Amino acid sequence: MISFLEYNMIKLNTFFSADFLAAPLRMVYDALVSVMDFIMHPLQNLVGVRGMAYIFVLPNLLIFGIFILFPMLLNFYYAFTGGSRLFPQDRPFVGLDNLNRLFTCQDFLSPNTCREDLFWRAATNTVTFVFLQVALLVLVSLVTALILNRNIQARGFFRSVFFYPVLLSPVVVALIWKWILQQDGVLNAIIVSLGGEKLPFLISADWARFWVIVISVWAQMGFYTLILLAGLQSIPGELYEAASMDGAGAVQAFRAITIPLLMPTMLVVLVLSLIRAVQAFDQVFAFTGGGPGTATTYMVQYIFTVGFASPAREFGLAAAASLVMAAVLLLLTAGQLRLGRTSNLA
Amino acid sequence: MKSRGLLFLLIALVALGVNLVAAQDVVELRITWYSDGNEGEVLRGLLDEFEAANPDIKVVVDEVDYANGIQQLLPVQVEAGEGPDMARITNFDIYKGKYLDLRPLVADAAYWEESFPASTLAALRSADDTDQIYGFQNQVTVTGPFINRTLFEQAGIEVPTGDVTWEEWTEVSKQVAEATGTPYAIAMDRSGHRFAGPAFSQGATYFNEDGSITMDTPGFRKMAEILLGWHTSGITPADVWIGAGGTYNPAAPYFINGQLVMYMSGSWQISNFATNIGDAFDWEAVPNPTGPGGSTGMPGGTFFVAFGDTEHPAEVARVMDYLASVDVLKAFTEKTLFLPAHLGLGELNYQTDNALAAAALNMFVAEVPKLSEQAYKLQYGGLAFAINDPVRDRLTQVLTGELTLDEAMVQLQQDVDDKLATR
Incomplete structure (x- = not known):
């Protein structure tokens, strides 16, 4: 029996025996193989062939442990500490004080009655944003994918155009739109030149909320359109031909073929867009700073502000808020998984 | 061929080694700095002279913006031990315990004590500190309003003098704006610090006698x-x-572009206006409006401090000594059009041929004796940011209609209490 490593070596050797490779490259390759063999052979003798799988995933596990698991545990610990010192050993244990502070409320539907009213404002804003943004994003992406799936002129060009904003940095997107929408911005200049009055795009709460949603849909729809387009193209054309022969119209075919067969892809889009919407921060922060007032302050910005931007640097309160947010996300994810299983069974 | 190649390799390695040794001899220090006007350029010029006289020290100035770089990032960097060697700061309270004590390192600690007001040196100290020297105030500021005098002249309206209230200034600025077609009459920077002076003039008191x-x-x-x-x-x-x-x-861009009649800001704008307004229009600083609490602005200013995590305390002290010396600080003050905290700079010859800037400087100097006790307590009692930031944010919620003033006052008191509890 040969080991996993030896099997791969044989495959690579076969590849490198081709004539098109020059001698220097071959030498480098040989040197690398020798070095790897020097390390891997004794290692394989030590841990066995099955153990090698763990050796190969170890680097990734280390990165996951250091940059994800450890900060998560640290966050959990911080949620039960107080003060403004950064290092854990300097922070006093305060038990459930931070969570109590977040949940001290006379009426949860009225943020003004809550001790930490900004947390509840951010929570309300986030729920509204997620609901509206995800619904609009999925709808616009679906319509765009359906159009781009048709045999229209310059289809490749339009696919590129819709995907282009996805390549832009969120901060760049925010600054471009801010330049357009600010009080003395391009759009108001056009409105005034046409004889109209300036509109308070970024200083009215309703307008600001509207534009935050529109811009995030504009910036992200290309990505989801691409996924839905792939889903649409995987539906066999014969199904539509058969439906047509049976006398089904376009709407009927859409309802009976497209929607059911696209549902797994739609679920992926829904899950991804929902998670991204809950995490909304960088683009909105650069665009409105969370304002006017707190109209576009979402949960991640609240956590950032409390922990890092406020002079008090309440890391404990910020960590407690992120625990609450994590719990909500866990519930949402569980719900989506359940939904996914149900739709698969159906 | 082989031996020649080896020779080249040897020469290259020796050259690299020489460079590395030379580089090791020069100590690199970093300063985190922000600028409202030309002070970054002035500092760089002065440091170039320092480096020429002290070839063993190289000082890198990292220019950052105030809101993010100084207010948000620097405190975290310093807390994590990843901060610069020195920095220009305003919120000195949050770094207490993190400063480098310069007393045993500077050439003459007595010079520092004689040159800078005791209250400013003490402002950097923790409760259990005694005589440590952590840095110096390199700029004194006073908040106060500016007006666009040209607009008053165009409107044919006299600039009010004497004891003028905020209500009267609001009315007259409005009249000037209407008469001249100026978009805006009056504005104040979005800052709790800027709001505090006018509030104290209206009779507000933040601090009670019982503390x-x-x-x-x-x-x-x-x-x-x-x-x-x-x-x-x-x-x-x-x-x-x-x-x-x-x-x-800041609302400065509106004032600079001639779109604003009256602008409540502070003395640090003088250099900015001298540079960016030029001779586009005449502007001037006017006394802080008066009210039941008198006529007061807010003191302020920036501190230049050294941090304890530096790996080169001796070299940092040399830079601090240099920047705090009479000649250097005098040159810095005269070129930046700042008000100095140093007590022994003598007569200043501000380097501006801009008569408006010189007049504004004199105006703000005259405002200093009028500053109220509440204003000093707020600025130097270590609570400035714990109070000013919530004031700014809660007032904004009132302006947007999210909160009534009554609701905002309740939340504001809670915010301040919470922030005091975490200190």
């Missing part, structure tokens, strides 16, 4: 209502307070 803090006073409400009135009547650019999110936001 407690009460935000809800008739004077505070009065000034808040005036600010709200500016917004509801549309005479102030709403972008400044309402459209700025959660950060400091």
Whole structure:
């Protein structure tokens, strides 16, 4: 029996025996193989062939442990500490004080009655944003994918155009739109030149909320359109031909073929867009700073502000808020998984 | 061929080694700095002279913006032990315990004590500190209003003099704006620090005699209502307070572009105006408006400090000694048009042929004796940011209609209490 490593070596050797490779490259390759063999052979003798799988995933596990698991545990610990010192050993244990502070409320539907009213404002804003943004994003992406799936002129060009904003940095997107929408911005200049009055795009709460949603849909729809387009193209054309022969119209075919067969892809889009919407921060922060007032302050910005931007640097309160947010996300994810299983069974 | 190749390799390695040794001899220090006007350029020029005289030290100045770089990132960097060697700061309270004690390192500690007001040296010290020297105040500022005098002349309206209230300034600025077709009459930077002076003039008192803090006073409400009135009547650019999110936001661009009649800011704008307004119009600083609490602005300014995590304390002390020396600080002050905290600079020859800037400097110097006790307590009592930032943010919520003034006062008191509890 040969080991996993030896099997791969044989495959690579076969590849490198081709004539098109020059001698220097071959030498480098040989040197690398020798070095790897020097390390891997004794290692394989030590841990066995099955153990090698763990050796190969170890680097990734280390990165996951250091940059994800450890900060998560640290966050959990911080949620039960107080003060403004950064290092854990300097922070006093305060038990459930931070969570109590977040949940001290006379009426949860009225943020003004809550001790930490900004947390509840951010929570309300986030729920509204997620609901509206995800619904609009999925709808616009679906319509765009359906159009781009048709045999229209310059289809490749339009696919590129819709995907282009996805390549832009969120901060760049925010600054471009801010330049357009600010009080003395391009759009108001056009409105005034046409004889109209300036509109308070970024200083009215309703307008600001509207534009935050529109811009995030504009910036992200290309990505989801691409996924839905792939889903649409995987539906066999014969199904539509058969439906047509049976006398089904376009709407009927859409309802009976497209929607059911696209549902797994739609679920992926829904899950991804929902998670991204809950995490909304960088683009909105650069665009409105969370304002006017707190109209576009979402949960991640609240956590950032409390922990890092406020002079008090309440890391404990910020960590407690992120625990609450994590719990909500866990519930949402569980719900989506359940939904996914149900739709698969159906 | 092989031996020649080896020779080249040897020469290259020796050259690299020489460079590395040379590089190791030069100590690199970093300063985190922000600029309102030309002070970054002036500092760089002075440091170039220092480096020429001290070839073993190289000083890198990292210019950052105030809101993010100084207010948000620097405290975290310093707390994590990843901060610069030195920095220009305003919120000196949050770094207490993190400064480098320069007393045993500087050439003459007595010079520092004689040159800088004891209260400014003490402002950097923790409660259990005694005589440590952590840095110096390199700029004194006073808040106060500016007016666009050209617009008053065009409107044919006299600039009010004597004891003028905020209500009267609001009215006259409005008249000037209407007469001249200027978009905005009056504006104030989005800052709790800027709001505090006018509030104290209206009779607000933050600090009680027993040491407690009460935000809800008739004077505070009065000034808040005036600010709200500016917004509801549309005479102030709403972008400044309402459209700025959660950060400091200056209204200076509106004033510089001639779109504003009266602008409440402070002495640090003088260099900015001298540079950017030029001779486009005549501007001047006017005394802080008066009220039941007198006529007061807010003191302020920036400190230049050294941090304890530096790996080169001796070299840092040499740079600090240099920048705090009479000649250097005098040159810095004269070129930046700042008000100095140093007590022994003598007569200053501000390097500007701009008569408006010189007059504004004199105006702000005259404001210093009028500053109220409450104003000094707020600025140097270590609570400035714990109070000013919530004031700014809660007032913004009133301006956007999210909160009534009554609701805002309750939340504001809670915010301040919470922040005091975490200190």
